Each structure stands twice: as structure tokens, then as C-alpha cells.
Amino acid sequence: MAKETILKDLKRARRSGKPVRISREIDGADRLDAYVVGIGRKWVLLHTISGELHLDGYTAIRLRDIEHATRSGWKGSTMTHRVLTLRGEHFQPLPDIALDSTKGLIETLTKAFPLISVYIEKIDPHVCYIGHARGITRKKRLRLQEIGPAADWALTCFTNKTTDITRFDVGGGYIDALHTVGGDPPRC
Numbered sequence: 248m249a250k251e252t253i254l255k256d257l258k259r260a261r262r263s264g265k266p267v268r269i270s271r272e273i274d275g276a277d278r279l280d281a282y283v284v285g286i287g288r289k290w291v292l293l294h295t296i297s298g299e300l301h302l303d304g305y306t307a308i309r310l311r312d313i314e315h316a317t318r319s320g321w322k323g324s325t326m327t328h329r330v331l332t333l334r335g336e337h338f339q340p341l342p343d344i345a346l347d348s349t350k351g352l353i354e355t356l357t358k359a360f361p362l363i364s365v366y367i368e369k370i371d372p373h374v375c376y377i378g379h380a381r382g383i384t385r386k387k388r389l390r391l392q393e394i395g396p397a398a399d400w401a402l403t404c405f406t407n408k409t410t411d412i413t414r415f416d417v418g419g420g421y422i423d424a425l426h427t428v429g430g431d432p433p434r435c
Contacts (some may be wrong), residue, residue, distance in 0.1 A: 261348020275372030304419025
């Protein structure tokens, strides 16, 4: 699908307030069902719908990786929107999130949320790193202090090239649970 068409479809979905199904050109990457709540030059921000049909945090994905953004043709979209509405769950924009650059996105997500999930799906689509962003180095590498599945904090930071990052998640149930148990990170 042409990138101009994808951008138009995303803007239409955002204006309509209806959910969209997004697939990306990354082998093994998850298909995402969500509401479009922000579109920048490089990144798209989604209010994510879980498999259990609840709103579950936010996902930022690279605009260039999107292969399809479908509102029509997704048979469950009307029911999904309806059940969320009946449950009183309404998507919420995040107006202060910068979507035009990776650095701006990381900085604004880190200000708004204590933990961030980082995906490098083109390298390994089955792994994500969760932690607290400690900034970006001069060589454009994200410094992340990881929190493990037992909510234990690493005492050092690891880095990933920002160009390898394909997705960020914030504010979802699992990420919030890790923060609830693990608390704020110690200095690394």
C-alpha cells in the first residue's frame, strides 16, 4: 500500500474516532488493534486495544513500517468499538507526546510514564526491553535501565541504537504492574 494512502487512512481513522487494525512490514511483528491518537512525521501513537477488548496503554510505531491501516474490512471493529463504549472505556489522546523525532518521542514518553517498553523487531520480533529511559548518547543510542520480569532493577544501563527501535509501549497493565512492584529505579 502506498505510504500516502496509509497516511490518509490513519488521519481518517483518527478523525472518525473508530478503531483501526495495523499491520507492519516487519516479519513476525504483532498486528495492532487500536485508536489512532497522534500522527507525526516519523511516529504514530495508538491507544491500544488488548485481546480481551480493553484499552491497554499506548503504542508508538514508526510510520515507515506500516503496511496496512484498515478500518473497513475488519469485521470486529464495530463490535470492538461498541463494547469499549458500553464498558465506559474511551480512548484518550496524549497531546504532549512528540512524534516528529525519535529523540523527542523518547523524552516525552519518559516524562509522561515511569516505564517504557522498547522493541527492536527487525532484529528480534519476540523480545522487548522494559525499563526507565536514561537518555540518548551522542552516538544516538538509547540508555535504558531495565526492570526484569520479577520487578528487579538492573544496576547498569544497556544501550540500543535508536535507528533499530521499531516500537515503544507505555502505560499498559503489565508495565504498570512492574512499576507497582519494582518502584522507581535506583541510579545506574
